[in-house]
Amino acid sequence: MGKGFFHVPVAVNEPVKSYAPGTPEREEVLLTYKDLYNSKMDVPLYIGSEEIKTGDTETMHPPHDHKHDLGVYHKAKKKHIQKAIDTALEARTRWADLEWEQRAAVFLKAADLIAGKYRSRINAATMIGQSKNIYQAEIDSACELCDFLRFNVEYMSQIYDEQPESSDGAWNRVEYRPLEGFVYAITPFNFTAIAGNLPSSAALMGNVAIWKPSDSQVFSAQVIMEVFKEAGMPDGVINMVMGDPEMITDTILASPDFAGIHFTGSTTVFKNIWQKIGNNIHNYKTYPRIVGETGGKDFIVAHPSSNAEQVATAISRGAFEFQGQKCSAASRVYLPESLWPRIKELVVEDVQSFKMGSPEDMSNFITAVIHEGSFDKLAKYIDQAKKDKNAEIVVGGNYDKSKGYFVEPTVILTTDPHYTTMETELFGPVVTIYVYKDEDWEKTLKLVDETSIYGLTGAVFSGDRYELSKATKALQNSAGNFYLNDKPTGAVVGQQPFGGARASGTNDKAGSKLNLMRWISPRLIKETYTAATDYKYPFMGE
Numbered sequence: 079m080g081k082g083f084f085h086v087p088v089a090v091n092e093p094v095k096s097y098a099p100g101t102p103e104r105e106e107v108l109l110t111y112k113d114l115y116n117s118k119m120d121v122p123l124y125i126g127s128e129e130i131k132t133g134d135t136e137t138m139h140p141p142h143d144h145k146h147d148l149g150v151y152h153k154a155k156k157k158h159i160q161k162a163i164d165t166a167l168e169a170r171t172r173w174a175d176l177e178w179e180q181r182a183a184v185f186l187k188a189a190d191l192i193a194g195k196y197r198s199r200i201n202a203a204t205m206i207g208q209s210k211n212i213y214q215a216e217i218d219s220a221c222e223l224c225d226f227l228r229f230n231v232e233y234m235s236q237i238y239d240e241q242p243e244s245s246d247g248a249w250n251r252v253e254y255r256p257l258e259g260f261v262y263a264i265t266p267f268n269f270t271a272i273a274g275n276l277p278s279s280a281a282l283m284g285n286v287a288i289w290k291p292s293d294s295q296v297f298s299a300q301v302i303m304e305v306f307k308e309a310g311m312p313d314g315v316i317n318m319v320m321g322d323p324e325m326i327t328d329t330i331l332a333s334p335d336f337a338g339i340h341f342t343g344s345t346t347v348f349k350n351i352w353q354k355i356g357n358n359i360h361n362y363k364t365y366p367r368i369v370g371e372t373g374g375k376d377f378i379v380a381h382p383s384s385n386a387e388q389v390a391t392a393i394s395r396g397a398f399e400f401q402g403q404k405c406s407a408a409s410r411v412y413l414p415e416s417l418w419p420r421i422k423e424l425v426v427e428d429v430q431s432f433k434m435g436s437p438e439d440m441s442n443f444i445t446a447v448i449h450e451g452s453f454d455k456l457a458k459y460i461d462q463a464k465k466d467k468n469a470e471i472v473v474g475g476n477y478d479k480s481k482g483y484f485v486e487p488t489v490i491l492t493t494d495p496h497y498t499t500m501e502t503e504l505f506g507p508v509v510t511i512y513v514y515k516d517e518d519w520e521k522t523l524k525l526v527d528e529t530s531i532y533g534l535t536g537a538v539f540s541g542d543r544y545e546l547s548k549a550t551k552a553l554q555n556s557a558g559n560f561y562l563n564d565k566p567t568g569a570v571v572g573q574q575p576f577g578g579a580r581a582s583g584t585n586d587k588a589g590s591k592l593n594l595m596r597w598i599s600p601r602l603i604k605e606t607y608t609a610a611t612d613y614k615y616p617f618m619g620e
């Protein structure tokens with residue numbers, strides 16, 4: 079059969095819809111929200127063609143209304159995880175052998191379904207299950223997920239296009255094989271797009287995957303599986319399992335066919351998994367690929383030459399959008415004495431104007447934090463700051479979990495640059511500010527660099543080009559995503575590939591060619607037209 083050198087459609091970022099009053103998308107998402115909110119879900123394990131209801135269930139609740147029952151998801155036992163491994167390996171032969179354009183078409187269709195037919199459903203599920211306001215749901219579950227799927231197809235074709243030189247008499251070719259085994263994807267609660275991307279990026283490159291979503295994201299995870307299935311993803315290529323994370327992980331890591339982990343979540347969990355992989359290393363058929371994007375303690379540092387209004391807005395949006403539950407969220411801020419009074423005034427004004435409540439009311443900027451564990455942790459740090467002599471609450475500081483897990487956006491001011499909330503990842507709407515003397519700018523850059531174990535995102539503000547340059551050099555290893563005169567959140571696929579080093583991860587940049595390269599194992603094929611028939615070098619004579 080004749081074939082062409084196919085070109086993939088050029089990827090462009092999915093446009094963000096406005097949801098302004100009177101727009102059709104607003105009406106549609108609100109109707110879908112009501113519908114989903116009142117329907118009791120019964121989320122099975124997806125293993126191959128089977129949807130398994132184990133009967134061992136967990137009830138799902140919206141974080142902003144934790145007494146409301148959204149239905150249940152089913153939890154796996156060890157035998158189900160073993161079945162998922164066997165099923166994935168069975169599916170591997172055909173999927174790995176399928177032409178790349180056929181695999182690409184599945185995920186391009188999935189992107190189209192999300193952009194169209196499923197847009198309101200995946201957004202409403204994210205608003206309900208993860209308590210995102212519509213803007214935060216739209217940029218995540220609709221746009222970023224479409225972008226991951228479409229840009230990954232383009233990057234895959236760029237990788238396949240990379241071929242070696244050939245000298246006279248031979249042809250060198252590189253075949254980009256999937257890994258020999260299966261990939262395990264573990265995903266966090268906070269981004270529906272990340273949940274969809276981690277298993278699908280590996281699958282796009284010809285791998286089969288077992289995907290364990292976060293317990294707190296199952297409500298929208300189910301929509302992702304519906305989309306993949308409707309897009310024609312063959313059974314067994316991505317298998318979704320829920321349940322005890324340790325049991326699932328230990329069972330999977332014990333398999334000799336475990337070939338890689340695609341993880342996003344907290345640093346401690348990732349380090350433990352890495353250690354377990356190390357302990358099992360003699361059992362594996364191949365060295366597993368370990369890819370993990372983890373925690374952050376992201377900074378904003380402003381030079382005295384910066385614009386106070388811009389810095390204040392970067393704090394208000396960078397620290398508090400989605401209640402600060404982004405790994406990129408600004409959580410430690412360094413401000414010069416000369417600008418602090420004006421920035422303080424502006425941030426306090428912003429925070430006092432934020433409306434907080436259910437995402438169904440679209441005037442709410444702030445909604446609930448994800449669960450009781452997170453609420454209690456945040457309340458503990460806020461209470462401690464109220465007591466500590468070297469800290470004071472500038473604005474916020476209240477919380478209430480009677481209906482939903484609501485924590486007021488809180489600004490802490492500290493006189494100690496190593497105060498606990500300047501160093502510990504809280505993952506919530508709490509930002510801590512340290513005010514430095516204007517003449518200590520260079521010392522402050524050193525402080526920013528040396529304060530945190532993490533290296534994920536960071537932002538520098540200055541109106542002075544020489545100071546921007548100085549900061550860029552001084553903070554070279556402090557952030558994998560480094561922003562000049564912008565907030566440290568809101569990376570867009572195809573524009574700001576995302577990830578950090580130090581304790582923030584392996585920095586394989588989700589949504590980039592670098593990440594996809596972790597899911598392939600190249601084979602070089604050298605073909606010689608006429609093979610040598612004499613071992614002797616020319617200088618040896620006849």
Ligand SMILES: NC(=O)c1ccc[n+]([C@@H]2O[C@H](COP(=O)([O-])OP(=O)(O)OC[C@H]3O[C@@H](n4cnc5c(N)ncnc54)[C@H](O)[C@@H]3O)[C@@H](O)[C@H]2O)c1
Nearest residue numbers: 265266267291292323324327343344347371372373374405
């Ligand atoms: N760097 C990034 O790109 C990025 C992106 C999003 C989130 N994050 C990080 O994720 C964290 C927030 O997400 P979260 O609360 O869902 O994180 P988490 O670490 O609690 O959970 C992440 C995943 O790991 C699983 N898990 C938990 N304990 C486990 C165990 N013992 N063994 C195996 N798996 C286990 C969870 O069930 C979930 O699926 C923050 O630290 C944040 O910075 C990082």
Ligand SMILES: N[C@@H](CCC=O)C(=O)O
Nearest residue numbers: 404405406567568569576
């Ligand atoms: N990519 C997102 C963060 C993902 C982690 O939570 C951002 O840039 O804000």
